[in-house]
Amino acid sequence: MRAEATAAMLICALTACSAPSSMPAPSAAPATQTAATASQPAVAVTQPVKTDCAKASARDFDGDGHDDIAIGYTGRVGRVHVLSADKVITIPEPPGNRAVDFGRSVTMAKVNDDDCIDVIVGAPGGTVAGKTGSGAVYILYGGAAAPPRRLVSLRPEKDANFGESVAAHGDLIAIGAPNERPGGAVYLAEKGSISRRITQETRGVPGTSEPDDHFGEHLALGPLARGGVGLMAGAPNEHQDGPGRQDSDGLDEPPGAVTVLHDVTAANLTGVRLPPPTDKNGKPCGSFGENLAYVPHAGPAALSADCGLLQFYDLDLDLNLTRTVAAPGPSWAGALSASGDGQVAALWNDDNDPALLLLSLRDPAKDRRISGDHLRYAIEGGMTFSGTRLVVGLDWTADLAIIDLATERAELVKAATGQLSVGSIAG
Template identity: 25%
Template sequence: MSSIRRPRLAALGAVLAAGSLALSTAPAVAITGGTPVAGSDTTHAYTAQITIGAHDRGCSAVLVDAEWLLTAASCFAENPAASLAVPAGAPAKPTTAVIGLSGTQGAERRVVEIVPRTDRDVVLARLSRPVTNVTPAQLATAAPAAGAELTFAGYGRTKTVWAPLELHTGTYTLDSTAATSAGVTGQNGAAACMGDTGGPVVSGGKLVGLNSQSFQGGCLGTDETQTSTAGVIARVDDLASWIKAKAGGTRIVDFNGDAIEDIAVGDPMATVGAETTAGLVRVVHGGGKGNAEITQDLDWVPGGAEAGDHFGNHLATVDYNEDGYTDLVVSASEENVGNGVDAGFVDILFGGKNGLGSGPAARHFEQGSGNGSIGASTPETGDRMGAALDAGTTAEGKPWILIGAPGEALGSLAKAGAAFYVHGDTNVSINQDTADVPGAAEANDAFGTSVTGDANFIAIGAPGDAIGGDANAGNLAVLSHRLNADGRPSVVAGMDQDNEKINAGAEAGDKFGQALSMVAYRPSGAATATDSILAIGAPGEALAAETGAAQQAGAGNVILVHLKADGAWDYLHALNQGSATDDRSGTIEAGDYTGSSLSAVNTAPREVGSAATLKIAVGTPGEDLAGVTDAGAIHTFSLMGSAGANDLWIEAGDGDGIPGSPGAGNKLGTSIHFTPRNLYAGMPYGPAATGALHVLPFPNAVPGGTSMPATTYQPGKGGLPANGDYFGYSAR
């Protein structure tokens, strides 16, 4: 840039204003010669103050999305004078951001993920929770012309104060523009100081860049002979599409925080030591970073491996402690607790820099221990706590876990069932004796057999519930995350097939609610994903292949329901196999048990939902193929489009990625997990004696996609230990 002579560029690079505060005990410190911003002035409220480590460094940043900041890579680089390279993933040191700081007030969040650019001094920093009371900055669409006046802001040191707790602004003149940066000179003695790095640079109210480098003339701690206010800003006016793609993407499972997807696979029947069916979980770290085996015999996992525990039979993932590392929720639903045989329990195993077990100590949930409703309950024979699991975050970003205990007795009502909603440091029980929960608690209702949830709602299935005298017809309850006066999620609705909206007719053995899956989506006209689609499996449903034909017992059916933001709901349509008079794949047959498992996904949660972005995988484990029984299949559909025009049939050997050929008793479709990247298809019953997990790239699992190579994980291959029994029974 024209105002800086070539011999001085090295000095400029040496003071990449990463804002080191090694000599300070205060947080990040502001613009020399600039103007303090009054607490009532919210013009630059999107500016954030960042503290890295135990005040090791302080920087500034700018909110560009409710969950994301833009700031300088040099804030996080190990030695910014030598290299701006920053690894993607969880920050190396705990990092705090305060957005909209006014005096001592502001929205405090933890930075949990770094997404670096490789071409400039810029990173995106994901926040632990959205910021809803500050309007993000809007990006410019082009760089301003030379000579333009730019406003810059930050929380760095001033001429006289090392750590002021107020935002300062100043004015630059734009000297020259390069592809990814621009040269600037501060007006009226204003210069960016240490701690201002990453702060916004604005032209005409739009964000054009970030403070990157400065001679720091006049800043506290700078040699008095250094008077230059020249500097360099990192351009961001061309990054809108990059920011949108990153902000609108879905989270991956990342136990070690390296921004590469990991996989956890349950084998609940595996032998551990001499204990048969004790169960274990195997973790495959992405990027070729090795595998890990988790059993209850590890000193950081609660309990001890015992025969019949079935550890790993259900899995869920969530960053429960909001530190940027994915945590694994794992159940041992047949664990004996005290005198309760198969009482069951659940653990949260926390991720960390070296994967699961390297984070905080595990959190353990068993009835009769701890606080809340779980602590107040009694472990009893057959409770099977953890027989269903789900986890996620609310629209506010608050983590939650939902635990099913379908064998829970309520008074004298054996196997009436219950669920536990875990949030923060407490938990509450939900059952059909809870106020406002639809239905009445009865023996064998098995409430909690299935659980699901998203950012808006949760749902709990009771497939054993009798409806109008029809045993095992099934029903379910839908609740929101909004807590009522009792501290429980608020009831939204109850559903069964006798409801006039569904108009299907509850019948004995339908098992409506045996499987559930829910996904949030953005309806047309809404700004965010306020609504949800709930898929309800009724694998026992009898259907006729053709009008007037005989009913096929256990053909199976899936009902789709639209849950609106206000809790109202509408029936959408049913998903099932085809007939001679429609365009759906497959054939309705007795014993297919379509809907035994479900997994819904939204590939673009920020966008208005469409047939292309809202998908579901439906398990049909009883499907007979090629003359063999219970070979199984997976059927994918759109959640919004017409069934037949948007479905794909997947069976072994058809080219989609499941190898071999259909085999008797393999029951493909028993274990499925759909993500925007892959369809995980577990085959714990064979043909491999150990079980296997097949990972089909997303295009393989939807119509019109270009087939890509699939990956198979199997004990004894790819570095996995050879022992396994039901490997692939669960996967996340």
């Protein structure tokens, strides 16, 4: 794709971004409206260049002192951009068909020892050792400190989709291979090298690996109260219908499962299964495990869009339920993100009435709702905090809505053209 065609900034008119005044609000907080910016900043398109990272901010890929946003695009091949201040950095995709689905998942981590953040990119459709769909993950070093590093499964397997999901905490990276037989796997990488493989057959991990569980399709990492790094692994096709190994043929729609491991760096793993939420009739909600987050200083959170429920759990090893938040209306999909200071954003998608709640776990009286017509086009799972901003991925003429949380003003950004759709974002 030619550089002059790869990026443009799109700022909507005020009337296009404001929310309908009749939009209902949840009982916890009054409705608000999202205003739009009126100016159009310049955008330059660049390639990664070697940079001194001494002045880098906390989430800074190119060392310019500004926190950056990584955007993964899906398409025939895929692409990754890094939005940095007034420029878009285009990441060259790895050569050949190894890069299929490059950008399906992205996260950020400080893998090496400099101060620039590194971007971790999943390419779950890639070919490894002649096995199509085995998948790969690429570490793109901030400041162009080193060439990209490629990680692959310890046991490459056709259609295993290694890299379908990625999550990070510090220099620890979790990588999901949800179709690796028999029921999915999660890999850990430390300092840029694979160090561990975890399945539901691993000692100390609850559950049993069964075909189509999709264990590891969604992931989150975060610190626990008693030390160690906890792992949340979603298995949205898990049935949870009794002990032993089940055959999914003929069973009802699976409710899904969320496994929490207490310390994934410990020699001996221990973990629990979170009880699935139920609807008003007592039936387990479907697709539990599709939206996960670790809330710093609070604990794990899981959103079940099918039932419109967001549940929070404490940091103790028994992971008690501490709070449930209900969507203010119907939903068909969702997105969940947590900030470094403990704020939580939950987005329930509904074409007629999208609901974005900004939640304060320390003081629920400060919960508020952010509205805007552009939220009707939010992608499933595509939301991240970036400093004092909330970034929402869009499936529309814009790629992102960047919301200033102090003013609730939204800037709509178009960073790619052609047959590309936003698939994942990280900030």
